[in-house]
Amino acid sequence: MKISLVYPPWQFYSPSKLYPLGISYLASYLIQNGYDEVELMDLNYLITEPKKVIKEAIKYVERSQPDIVGLTCWTVHLPFCIEFVRAYKQKYPNVLIVLGGVHASSQPEEMFKLCPVDFIVRGEGEVTFVELLRTLQNKKNFEDVNGMSFRKKGKIQHNPDRELIGNLDTLPMPDYNMLSPIEYYQPLNRKYVFSILASRGCPYRCIFCSANKLWRCQRQRSPKNIIREIEWLINDYGLGYIRFEDDTITMQRDWALELFKMMRNLPVSFECLTRIDKVDHDLLREMRAAGCEGIYHGIETASPRLLKVLKKGMPDRITDRFIKELIHEEVNLGLNPTVSAMIGIPTETREEILQTFDLMSELKRLGAKTQLWIMTPYPDTDAIKLYNNYLVKIDRWREMKQFDVFSAVPRQAYGRFLKKYEDLIPDNWMFSNEIKNIEELKSLYTQGAKQILGEFEFV
Numbered sequence: 052m053k054i055s056l057v058y059p060p061w062q063f064y065s066p067s068k069l070y071p072l073g074i075s076y077l078a079s080y081l082i083q084n085g086y087d088e089v090e091l092m093d094l095n096y097l098i099t100e101p102k103k104v105i106k107e108a109i110k111y112v113e114r115s116q117p118d119i120v121g122l123t124c125w126t127v128h129l130p131f132c133i134e135f136v137r138a139y140k141q142k143y144p145n146v147l148i149v150l151g152g153v154h155a156s157s158q159p160e161e162m163f164k165l166c167p168v169d170f171i172v173r174g175e176g177e178v179t180f181v182e183l184l185r186t187l188q189n190k191k192n193f194e195d196v197n198g199m200s201f202r203k204k205g206k207i208q209h210n211p212d213r214e215l216i217g218n219l220d221t222l223p224m225p226d227y228n229m230l231s232p233i234e235y236y237q238p239l240n241r242k243y244v245f246s247i248l249a250s251r252g253c254p255y256r257c258i259f260c261s262a263n264k265l266w267r268c269q270r271q272r273s274p275k276n277i278i279r280e281i282e283w284l285i286n287d288y289g290l291g292y293i294r295f296e297d298d299t300i301t302m303q304r305d306w307a308l309e310l311f312k313m314m315r316n317l318p319v320s321f322e323c324l325t326r327i328d329k330v331d332h333d334l335l336r337e338m339r340a341a342g343c344e345g346i347y348h349g350i351e352t353a354s355p356r357l358l359k360v361l362k363k364g365m366p367d368r369i370t371d372r373f374i375k376e377l378i379h380e381e382v383n384l385g386l387n388p389t390v391s392a393m394i395g396i397p398t399e400t401r402e403e404i405l406q407t408f409d410l411m412s413e414l415k416r417l418g419a420k421t422q423l424w425i426m427t428p429y430p431d432t433d434a435i436k437l438y439n440n441y442l443v444k445i446d447r448w449r450e451m452k453q454f455d456v457f458s459a460v461p462r463q464a465y466g467r468f469l470k471k472y473e474d475l476i477p478d479n480w481m482f483s484n485e486i487k488n489i490e491e492l493k494s495l496y497t498q499g500a501k502q503i504l505g506e507f508e509f510v
């Protein structure tokens with residue numbers, strides 16, 4: 052049984068790319084469980100021109116003559132996945148195609164209706180994918196595979212969700228042997244950069260985010276297991292810089308302190324993301340001593356009322372003053388903080404928008420990098436359910452030079468498909484607020500972008 056695990060193309064011209072973490076983890080788990088005819092197909096690396104993307108993708112995938120194609124599907128991959136599955140199944144109807152990833156997991160009904168995919172693996176994919184393969188081999192009942200959706204007699208069936216893996220240390224290290232050498236991925240880099248997941252999931256229920264729906268909680272690998280991966284990457288791949296991809300790496304303070312203390316003597320630097328209420332003086336000092344260079348905080352808004360609307364779960368002690376003092380401390384420690392905020396929050400007022408602009412401007416003055424976004428109505432979030440009547444259709448790229456999913460080059464690559472599926476593309480929607488006039492809101496965003504980002508630094 053030949054299996055091709057495929058990561059879709061979306062960066063194109065970018066001269067420096069990361070190894071795809073998800074399919075690399077999946078490949079190593081399949082091999083560990085006896086499926087050694089696995090091939091990794093990183094089309095994001097292989098396809099560099101935004102021309103005839105579907106045709107080029109089929110050429111690459113068909114070379115390995117797979118029996119099963121496993122395809123990652125996040126929202127940024129949506130038009131590619133739909134069109135690729137349609138075209139590949141038309142040419143190779145007997146090849147089974149399995150979708151996984153955040154978008155496919157949250158919108159399985161939509162994906163089955165839009166393309167002739169055979170199976171969708173929802174949520175954490177390693178165990179479910181192996182059970183699917185064993186079921187295919189033994190010709191058993193697909194209904195026994197938790198975490199999977201499939202067609203049965205013309206109807207779509209969703210099996211119960213799968214329990215999350217209890218001990219992440221049981222997973223093998225991601226398999227990069229089937230990918231091109233790291234120096235080809237990052238030819239201009241002085242330090243080779245790798246993504247590492249020290250934990251999976253987030254316990255918070257922010258209405259604009261899908262992390263909690265997918266993972267439901269946070270589980271940590273043991274610090275020893277993480278250090279083992281870092282040392283392996285240093286020795287075998289020349290690792291010099293880590294991007295921790297965790298939603299909130301300092302969620303469990305004692306665990307984070309142990310990890311950072313163990314990293315002190317390793318010759319690598321790193322960046323990470325965490326909530327602004329989950330760091331403190333001692334933790335920041337330990338992070339810096341461990342090699343932390345960049346830290347990202349999503350503060351979202353300066354309005355305490357809107358933080359409650361967003362269900363951010365922020366304690367009352369997190370005031371504008373607290374945030375400014377913390378950013379000042381991070382800068383003084385030699386960290387490079389990035390803070391992001393957004394407008395277009397349901398029920399938001401002009402005064403609250405200006406309040407956010409003022410805070411972000413002050414953080415920029417203190418030395419932080421600043422980002423300004425428009426709240427994006429991702430289809431699997433609670434925001435869609437709670438504020439569906441606030442949705443407004445607008446081409447954010449054309450109207451405001453602002454995007455969340457598809458930047459200029461992917462728009463060039465998938466332009467025809469973005470038009471074809473325009474209602475499904477989050478960049479074509481936003482939430483209205485108390486500023487009923489959309490032209491006024493656009494003007495406010497432009498004003499804020501110039502104030503926070505600089506006139507020619509639109510996100």
